[in-house]
Amino acid sequence: MPLTPAISARVTITARDINNNNVAKTFNSVGSINFDYVKGMINIVDLVQGSLYFSLTAITTLTYTAVAGGATTVVMS
Numbered sequence: 001m002p003l004t005p006a007i008s009a010r011v012t013i014t015a016r017d018i019n020n021n022n023v024a025k026t027f028n029s030v031g032s033i034n035f036d037y038v039k040g041m042i043n044i045v046d047l048v049q050g051s052l053y054f055s056l057t058a059i060t061t062l063t064y065t066a067v068a069g070g071a072t073t074v075v076m077s
Contacts, residue, residue, distance in 0.1 A: 009066040011044055015058045022060060025052075033064065 009030040017023050029047040036043070040056045 007066050009064065011065075012061075012063045013042075013044070013054060013059060014061045015054055016060060027052075030064075 011027040011030055011033065012024065013027075014022050014024045027044050027046040027049060029049075031045040031047045032043075033045075034043040035041075035056070037056075042054050042056055042059070042062070043051060044054070045051045
C-alpha cells in the first residue's frame with residue numbers, strides 16, 4: 001500500500017519518443033523529483049507507478065503542481 005504524501009503534487013511531462021512523437025505522462029502520487037544536470041536526466045518517483053527517468057533534452061514540457069495551503073506551479077519548456 002503506497003504512502004500518502006503530506007503535500008499533494010502532480011507532474012505532467014511531455015517528451016519526444018524515437019519516432020519524434022509527443023508522449024504525455026502524468027504522475028499523481030509524486031514522492032520526489034530529482035534533477036541530474038550532469039547526466040541531463042530527471043527522475044520522478046511516483047508512489048504508485050514507481051521510479052521513471054526522462055532525458056532533459058527530450059522533454060518538451062514539464063508541469064509540476066504542488067498544493068500545500070496554496071498552489072505552486074513550475075513549468076519548464
